[in-house]
Each structure stands twice: as structure tokens, then as C-alpha cells.
Amino acid sequence: MARTLGGVRGERDRIYVPYLLPALLIYSILFIAPAAVTIWYSFTRWQGLGTEAHYTGLANYRAMLSNPVFLTSFRNTLILVVVGGAFVFALTFLTMVVVREMRGRAFVRSMLFVPSILSPIAIGTAVGFLLNPDGALNRLLSDVGLHSLTRGWLGPDLIFKCIIAAVVWIATGFYVAIMMSRVDAIPEDLYETARLAGANRLEQFRYITFPLSRDALSTGAVLWVIGAVKTFEIVIAFTGTAGTPPVQARSAAVQQYLAVTGGISGTPQLGSAAAIGVVMFLLTAVLVVALRRLLRSEAVEL
Amino acid sequence: MPGKLRRRVPLAGVVFALVAAMGLSACGTKENGAKTSSHPTITYWSSWRVGEPQQVIFSQAISAYEKATGNTVTVRWLGRDYPNAVKNAGAVGKAPDVYDDASDHIGDFRSHDLIADLGPVLKLAIPNEKDTVGDVIPASVLKTSSDSAGLAMIPYTLTSSGIWFDAATHPEWAASPPATFDDLLAAAQKIKAAGHPPFAQDGTVNGYNAYWLYWLLMRHGGPGTLAALGKSADGWDNPAVLAAAQDVERLVKADLFEPDYMATKYPAAQNQWAVRKEDMNINGTWLNSETSPDQVSGFQAQMFQFPSVPGGTDSVEVGSLGWSLNPKSPNLSAAESFLAFMMQKPYMTLISTQALNISPRSDVPAPATLLAAQKAIINAKSVQGTDDNASSLYSGWWNDVFLPLDDQLFSGKITAQQFVSMGKTQTASYH
Numbered sequence: 028m029a030r031t032l033g034g035v036r037g038e039r040d041r042i043y044v045p046y047l048l049p050a051l052l053i054y055s056i057l058f059i060a061p062a063a064v065t066i067w068y069s070f071t072r073w074q075g076l077g078t079e080a081h082y083t084g085l086a087n088y089r090a091m092l093s094n095p096v097f098l099t100s101f102r103n104t105l106i107l108v109v110v111g112g113a114f115v116f117a118l119t120f121l122t123m124v125v126v127r128e129m130r131g132r133a134f135v136r137s138m139l140f141v142p143s144i145l146s147p148i149a150i151g152t153a154v155g156f157l158l159n160p161d162g163a164l165n166r167l168l169s170d171v172g173l174h175s176l177t178r179g180w181l182g183p184d185l186i187f188k189c190i191i192a193a194v195v196w197i198a199t200g201f202y203v204a205i206m207m208s209r210v211d212a213i214p215e216d217l218y219e220t221a222r223l224a225g226a227n228r229l230e231q232f233r234y235i236t237f238p239l240s241r242d243a244l245s246t247g248a249v250l251w252v253i254g255a256v257k258t259f260e261i262v263i264a265f266t267g268t269a270g271t272p273p274v275q276a277r278s279a280a281v282q283q284y285l286a287v288t289g290g291i292s293g294t295p296q297l298g299s300a301a302a303i304g305v306v307m308f309l310l311t312a313v314l315v316v317a318l319r320r321l322l323r324s325e326a327v328e329l
Numbered sequence: 330m331p332g333k334l335r336r337r338v339p340l341a342g343v344v345f346a347l348v349a350a351m352g353l354s355a356c357g358t359k360e361n362g363a364k365t366s367s368h369p370t371i372t373y374w375s376s377w378r379v380g381e382p383q384q385v386i387f388s389q390a391i392s393a394y395e396k397a398t399g400n401t402v403t404v405r406w407l408g409r410d411y412p413n414a415v416k417n418a419g420a421v422g423k424a425p426d427v428y429d430d431a432s433d434h435i436g437d438f439r440s441h442d443l444i445a446d447l448g449p450v451l452k453l454a455i456p457n458e459k460d461t462v463g464d465v466i467p468a469s470v471l472k473t474s475s476d477s478a479g480l481a482m483i484p485y486t487l488t489s490s491g492i493w494f495d496a497a498t499h500p501e502w503a504a505s506p507p508a509t510f511d512d513l514l515a516a517a518q519k520i521k522a523a524g525h526p527p528f529a530q531d532g533t534v535n536g537y538n539a540y541w542l543y544w545l546l547m548r549h550g551g552p553g554t555l556a557a558l559g560k561s562a563d564g565w566d567n568p569a570v571l572a573a574a575q576d577v578e579r580l581v582k583a584d585l586f587e588p589d590y591m592a593t594k595y596p597a598a599q600n601q602w603a604v605r606k607e608d609m610n611i612n613g614t615w616l617n618s619e620t621s622p623d624q625v626s627g628f629q630a631q632m633f634q635f636p637s638v639p640g641g642t643d644s645v646e647v648g649s650l651g652w653s654l655n656p657k658s659p660n661l662s663a664a665e666s667f668l669a670f671m672m673q674k675p676y677m678t679l680i681s682t683q684a685l686n687i688s689p690r691s692d693v694p695a696p697a698t699l700l701a702a703q704k705a706i707i708n709a710k711s712v713q714g715t716d717d718n719a720s721s722l723y724s725g726w727w728n729d730v731f732l733p734l735d736d737q738l739f740s741g742k743i744t745a746q747q748f749v750s751m752g753k754t755q756t757a758s759y760h
Contacts, residue, residue, distance in 0.1 A: 076420030077441040093758055096729040159597045160589035179592025181533055183740060186592075269595040270534035274733040285728050291536060292433035292715075293724020294440060 062308075069301035074294055087302035096274050097303070100282040103187060104307075107194060107278065108255040108314065114195040115251060116244075119202045123210055123240075124232045126203075136207055139200035150193070151264035154181070158189065181265065183275045190265050190276060194258065202247050209243035210236055245322040252314045256307055259284065279307050368399040369660040371667055374415055376429035376650075378408045382684040383486075390676045397456065397670070400663055412437065419443045419655070426664040430482040430653035432473050432714050433721040438653060439476060445656035447480040453669040462672050465690045469709040473647040483668045484649035486680055487687040488715065489702045490540060490613045491646075495605060496629035506633030510548070510576055513636045517585045520608050529598040529607035532591035535732040536720075538739045540611045541580060543716055544635040545573035551642035552713035559723030559731065562757035565749055574738060574745035576638070581741045591740045596620075603628065611635075617698045618685050630698045634705050645709035649689065730755045 069087055073080035091097045122139065126132045157163045158180040165177040180189050213235065221231050237244075259280040266272040271290050272281050286300035373391075377384040384406055391402045405425075407414050412434055418424045419441050430438060438444050451463030451471075462483065463471075474484050492513070496503040507513040517527035531537050546554045550569030557564030564570070587598060587607055596619065602610040603620040605628070610616065617630040624630065637643055652671070654664050677688040687695040687703050695703035706712075720727045734755065738748045 074437075074440050076417050077443075090759075094729060095755070096733060155594040155597060158592075159594050160587070160592055161597075179589030181594050182589060182592030183736065183742075186533075266533060267595050269531070270536040271728050271732060273533070273535060273736055274729075286725070289437065289724040290720065290728040292431070292721045293727065294437045294721070296725055299725070 065301045065304055068298055069305045071298045071301075072296075073298045073301075075297050080298070083298065087299050088306075091299065091302055091306065096277070097279075097282055099274050100277040100279050101306070101310075103275075103277060104256055104258065104279040104310070106187075107191060107258050108252055111191050111194050111198075111255055112248070112251050114191075115198050115202055116248070118195065118199045119206055119247075120232070120237075122199070122203045123206055123236060124228055126207070127210060127236070128228075132207075136200075136204060139203050141200065142197040143201045145197070147260040147264040150197075150261065151267065154193075154265050155267075183273050186265060186273065186276045190262060193261055193265070194255070197261065198251070198254070202251065205247045205250075206240055206243050209240040213239050241322065245319065248318050248322060249315050252318060253311055256280075256311045256314070279303060279310075283307070368401070369663045370401040370403060371427060371660050371664050372403050372405075372425040373427040373667075374405045374407055374411055374418075374425040374429070376409055376411045376431075377406055379406050383680070386676060386679045386683060387671070389679075390671050390673070394667060394670045398666070400667070402667065415443065416441050422657070424655045424657070426655055426658040426660045427652050427667060428655070430651055432482075432484075432647075432649045432651075433716070433718070435474075435476050435481045435653075436718075436721050439478065439481065443653070443655055444478075444481045445654040445658070445661060446478070447483055447654060447665075447668075450483055450665045450668050451480065453665060455672050455674075456670050457673060462669050465672065465692060467689075467691050467707050469645065469647055469706055469712045470649060470689050473712055473714045474649050474651055482649070482651035482653040483672065484651035484689040485671070485677070486650040486684070487689055487703070487706060488614045488648035488650070489646045489687075489706060490544075490611070490715075491632040491634050491702060493602070493610045493612055493616050493630060493632045494608060496631045497627050498605060499608065502633060503629075503631055507636045510545070510636050510638050514580065514583060514585075517609070518583065521583075521585055526585065526587045526607045527609055528586045528590075529602035529610045530586045530590040530593065531595040531598040532586070532593050532740070534595045535736050536716075537595075537612065538591075539716070539732060539735045541739065542573060542577050542735050544611075545576045545638070546570065547644050547646075547713055547717065548635065548638045548641040549573045549576075552644050552711060552717060555717035556719045556722055558752065558756065559719045559726045561760065562753045565753035565756060570752075571745060571749050572638075574748045577738055578741075578745040581739060591736075603630075614687060614699055614702055617696075632699065632702055634701070642711055644711035644713050645705045646715060647706050647709070647712045648715035651689075726756065726759050730759050 068080060070082060070084060071080040072083050072086070126135050129135060155162070159165075160177075160179055162180075164180065168174065168177050178185055180186070217235050217239075218231055221235055226234065257280050258278045262272055262276055262278055262281050266276055271285055277285075283300050283303040286296045286303060289295045375384065375387065377387070388404075391404065395401055405414075411429055415424060415428045415438070424443055428443075430444075435444065451466075452461055454461050455465070466484065470484055470487060471480060474480060474482050492506075494502050507516050520527040543555055546558075546569065549572045550567055554564075554567060554569055554573075557567065558570065587593065587601065590598065598607070599610055599612065599616060599620055600623045601607055603623040604625050614632065616632075620630070634643075634645065652668055654661060654668070658664055672690070674690065674693060677690045677693050680686050680688040681693055681695055685696045685698075687699050687706070691707050694700065714721075716727075719731065730752065734743075734748055734752050737743045738745065743751065
């Protein structure tokens with residue numbers, strides 16, 4: 028009897044297999060197989076389709092880790108993730124405090140979102156207009172008597188700081204939109220009660236808004252990490268395509284792009300590019316797991 | 330393009346071709362599916378886009394070729410991303426018969442086994458002329474269109490680089506440019522003393538910054554000196570390297586560029602040169618056509634060769650854009666005759682008069698702004714490829730070692746001595 032029951036349950040448990048198979052197949056073809064191929068190519072020297080890939084073991088990884096330029100690009104990526112992320116979420120929280128009760132807040136949110144939808148080409152053009160040595164920013168500073176603050180903003184010393192500022196400017200509106208959609212769902216009577224209890228705006232944020240939007244913060248932070256590790260087009264927008272970006276401005280994704288294309292007139296090094304891709308994936312995975320653990324919390328029922 | 334083929338071939342011919350193809354499929358279809366009739370269809374993939382002067386010129390020539398031979402040419406105007414299209418097609422046996430190439434891409438196409446030996450094309454007579462292809466192209470140009478395996482492409486445009494100036498402001502340089510690097514610095518100092526920055530430099534383009542060191546390496550050590558730096562750490566022991574770096578250091582210390590030149594985003598500096606804010610710009614032969622919309626009235630762009638150094642080498646840079654042939658093409662001999670047809674003087678003249686570029690034919694004068702460059706190329710005793718071919722031969726090293734170090738030297742962050750010792754160490758660890 029028990030055997031029969033077990034057999035029925037076993038069959039019932041296995042019935043999902045044919046239903047799962049198409050999705051599993053598609054996922055394997057579109058995601059798992061390319062990932063496996065990428066990992067394989069990261070152990071080879073390969074110049075692309077039509078050429079033979081030569082197995083080189085860990086040579087690409089060893090070369091990467093002993094290449095000061097790659098290490099700089101990796102450090103830049105980490106700085107972007109951490110410092111850029113700190114600015115993005117600090118500004119997002121500040122906006123949540125200020126904008127929640129503001130009149131016309133939908134308009135403000137829309138305005139903050141605009142940089143997210145701008146084309147990098149438009150940003151690149153604006154960068155030249157604004158930040159060149161005789162650009163609008165330096166002219167404005169000179170006109171208002173702050174000539175001592177004028178700088179070569181796009182020079183090797185400052186360009187990466189400018190890129191971080193631009194990333195923060197572009198991304199903040201997106202995270203404000205995500206977080207505010209959660210904040211909008213918090214019942215107003217919680218804030219009313221808090222106000223009656225004498226809580227100021229900061230206290231309302233600390234005791235109501237932040238705890239009740241923590242799950243959205245967790246999602247937003249993961250999205251930020253995934254996006255920031257792949258930072259690419261904004262670097263190109265700042266540095267242009269006439270040359271290769273200066274080392275000070277390179278992210279890991281830019282370094283990967285240079286390996287894929289060989290630079291302006293070089294030969295692609297797709298094995299190295301694949302190795303950089305694997306390292307970027309591992310970095311993303313580690314950061315996402317760490318963030319999920321850090322921001323783990325019980326869902327709050329309202 | 331298949332439509333074009335249908336219009337040209339009568340119905341009976343199509344039926345015959347179909348039957349023949351079905352019956353003789355083993356020998357009737359080649360790598361790219363082209364038919365092997367007496368009037369083959371040649372496929373050509375181009376780096377130009379519809380509407381560009383070169384596209385207009387080539388379309389005209391192709392129409393004339395089809396009319397003259399009965400052959401058909403199917404063209405894809407792909408634009409600048411053509412190398413990937415050609416390489417990907419080559420990987421699956423569908424590369425075009427003819428495609429655009431550039432001297433700094435030869436190595437890449439060669440590694441994909443996409444380059445046929447074009448030596449036989451040089452012996453072909455150019456239609457309607459008494460000369461062969463080899464007769465009209467200078468030896469210096471053929472050298473930089475070749476690699477160690479042979480002639481890789483038939484050039485249709487030449488490029489070079491040098492120091493650009495406005496001949497209306499500086500007629501003295503048109504007649505007699507600065508002869509030595511010291512003369513150039515002295516001339517620049519004089520301009521600076523008069524309150525004008527002498528050199529415009531788009532310093533955010535590291536490849537443009539590298540022009541200075543590249544040229545000084547060519548002058549002090551001759552062609553091959555820069556490529557040797559990428560090949561092995563030993564190349565850095567050549568005394569010419571330190572001498573060239575010391576000249577760059579002198580140039581930087583003399584403060585002869587526009588303020589904050591390292592922060593100037595392309596094309597701001599070259600456009601400032603075009604409105605006479607600065608007097609000179611080191612750049613490629615394309616600078617005049619790039620800046621002509623911005624040039625002030627009366628501006629006469631001209632270029633002189635990079636000046637000499639005592640006891641050095643006066644080589645000339647020759648880069649080229651041209652046509653390569655697919656070695657697996659079923660229409661190789663037709664494609665070869667197509668290239669000979671394209672080299673006719675009227676079409677190569679249009680390269681000069683319409684596209685405003687230097688034609689590879691020594692009997693076609695370059696545009697006035699580039700006459701000096703063309704003369705230098707034709708008379709060159711010693712030539713080097715663009716960037717001494719270092720950027721294409723050792724692209725990873727070029728992007729990760731040479732350009733970053735050169736930017737440090739060119740921005741005054743490191744001395745010439747530091748440049749050489751860091752370059753040697755980094756090159757050794759890169760390899």
C-alpha cells in the first residue's frame with residue numbers, strides 16, 4: 028500500500044518535468060550555454076570567429092591580475108559601485124524626506140527621472156560644451172569671480188570624479204522612482220499618528236519610511252550593483268571615441284571593450300575579454316549576495 | 330542587388346542556369362554561392378556609407394565596370410563597422426570577393442585568412458591606359474600596403490600625418506617649414522612670446538598625444554623603433570628612445586599648448602586651430618576636411634613634415650585605405666580585373682577632387698592642402714606605417730602600456746628617464 032502511495036506521489040512529483048523542460052531548454056540555450064562557452068574561451072587565446080582558439084590555461088587570468096591597467100579599471104569599478112552608490116542612495120533618501128509631502132511631487136519625480144532617459148551621445152556632446160577648458164562651467168565660474176575654481180575637468184586628474192558625478196546625476200532619479208513607488212503605498216495615517224506624537228520629518232523617515240521601504244531598497248541596491256559594475260557608455264561619452272579612454276577613467280567594462288575590439292586599429296583579444304567578463308560576473312555575484320545578506324529583513328505586513 | 334542580376338539576365342538564361350546548377354551542383358556553386366558563368370557576380374563590401382564622396386565615386390566606377398565587362402558587382406555599403414561583418418562572414422565561408430581594408434587592419438584580416446596575394450594585380454594593365462597597376466603606384470605606397478606575406482591590398486587613398494598650419498597667417502612655412510625640431514620649438518617660442526599659444530592639442534585623445542613621441546622616435550631611431558618597444562623590453566634600451574622622450578619633455582616644459590590641453594575634448598582644439606586661436610596642430614591628412622566647416626574666412630590649411638633631428642632619419646608616414654581580395658573567392662581573377670578597372674585615372678582623380686584625399690597614383694595631384702604630403706610620399710627614401718604599425722601589431726600593449734605612459738610623459742607627470750625605465754619594466758611584465 029505504502030509502495031503504491033509512494034509510486035503515485037513519485038509520479039505526481041515528476042509530472043512537472045515535461046512542463047519545465049521547454050523553459051529549461053530555452054534557458055540553457057540562451058544563458059547557460061553562452062556562459063559556459065565564455066568561461067571556456069577565458070582559458071584560450073582567441074581572435075574571434077574564423078580563427079583558432081588556443082588553450083592557454085590560466086594565462087589570461089594571470090596576465091589580468093598582473094596588469095596594472097586592469098587593476099586600475101577594477102578599482103575604478105569598485106569605487107563607482109561603493110562611492111557612487113553611497114551618493115545615489117544618500118540623495119535618494121534625502122529626496123524621499125523632502126519630496127514625500129511636497130506639492131507637485133509627481134512633477135519633481137519626473138524631472139529627476141529625465142537624466143535616466145537621455146542618450147549617452149547627447150550627454151557626450153553636452154560634456155564637451157560644459158566641461159572643456161573654455162566651456163560653459165569654467166566661463167560661468169570666471170564670470171562670477173570664482174576664476175580660482177576653474178579646472179581642466181576632463182583632464183586625467185579629474186575626469187573620473189566627473190564621471191562619478193554624472194553617474195550619480197543620471198541614476199538618482201531612477202532609484203527615487205523605485206523607492207517612492209514603495210513609499211506611496213505606506214498608509215498616510217501612520218505619518219499622521221507620528222506627527223501627533225511630535226515626530227519631525229527625519230524621525231518619520233527613520234521610524235516609518237525607511238523600515239517600510241527596506242525591501243525596495245534591497246531591490247534597488249541590487250539593481251545598482253548590477254548596473255554600476257557594467258558602467259561603460261558614460262565613460263565613452265566623457266572621453267569620446269577618437270582615442271581610447273585614459274587609464275584613470277577606465278572601468279572594467281571599458282577594459283573589456285578594448286580587449287574585444289583591440290582598440291582603434293588592433294586585433295581583438297577575445298580570450299582576455301572573456302576572462303574580464305568572468306571576473307565582472309564574479310564581482311557582481313559576490314556583491315549581490317553580500318548586499319542581500321546585509322539588507323535581509325522580515326517583510327513588514329501593513 | 331539580386332534584382333539587378335535578374336534584370337540583366339534573360340529568362341532563358343535563368344532557366345539554363347537553374348538546370349545547370351541542379352545538374353552540376355558540385356562545381357557550380359562556390360563559397361559564397363556565386364555562379365561561375367563567363368560573367369560572374371562579384372561581391373564587394375565597403376567601409377563607406379551611401380552619400381559619402383567615396384561611395385558616389387565607386388558607384389560611378391562600378392556602373393562603368395558592369396557596362397564594360399558584363400559582370401555584375403553587388404555592393405553592400407556597410408560603413409565603418411565593416412571589419413566585423415567581413416570577419417564574421419569569413420568564419421562561415423561567406424566573405425565577399427572584394428572588401429575595403431586599411432593598412433592598420435591588414436594584420437587582423439590576415440589572422441582570419443582573408444587576404445589574397447595581390448602581387449598579380451600589379452601586372453594587370455589598367456583599362457584604357459598603357460600602364461599597369463604597378464606602374465602608377467609608388468614603391469613606398471606598395472610597401473606600406475604589404476605585410477611579410479606579400480601585397481595585401483590595392484590602395485585607393487593615402488594618409489599621412491604632420492604639422493598643420495594656416496598658410497595665410499604663416500606664408501613663410503609654406504615656402505620653408507621649420508627644418509629641425511629645434512627650429513620648430515624656436516618658432517613656437519616666438520609665437521608664445523607674442524601672446525599666442527602655438528600648438529592646439531586635443532589632449533583627451535591619447536592617440537593624438539602620441540603623435541609627438543611617435544614622430545620623435547621615427548626621427549631619432551627611424552622606422553621600427555616604436556614597434557620594437559612593443560615587441561620586447563629590449564627595444565627600450567635603444568638610446569633613440571630616451572632621446573625622443575627627452576625632446577617630448579622639452580616640448581612639454583616649454584608650455585606651448587593651449588591652457589589645460591590635457592582636458593580638451595576632441596574636436597575642440599582642432600576647431601580652435603581652424604579659427605586661428607592657435608597656430609599649429611599635429612594631426613593626420615584628414616584634418617582639413619574635418620575642420621573645413623569651422624575654418625575662418627581666408628584660412629589656408631597646409632601640412633609640413635615633422636622636422637628633422639641632428640643625425641636622425643627623415644622617414645615619411647604612409648597609411649593607406651584600399652581593397653583586399655578574399656583568397657577563397659570563386660571569382661578571384663574577375664575581382665583582380667575589377668581592381669585594375671577601379672585604378673583608372675578618372676576615378677582616382679575624383680578621390681583627389683571630390684573626396685579631397687591623396688590618391689595613390691603618383692600622376693594624380695593631391696588637393697592643394699596635401700600636395701606637400703604627396704610629394705614627400707612619392708620621394709620618400711624611408712617609410713613607416715601609421716604609428717610605426719605598433720598600434721595594430723601590439724594593440725593590447727599599445728592601449729595598456731604605451732598610451733597611458735605617453736600621456737604621463739606628455740602631461741609632464743613623469744620625466745623622460747622615468748618614462749623609459751617604467752616602459753621597460755611594464756613591457757617586460759606585459760609579455
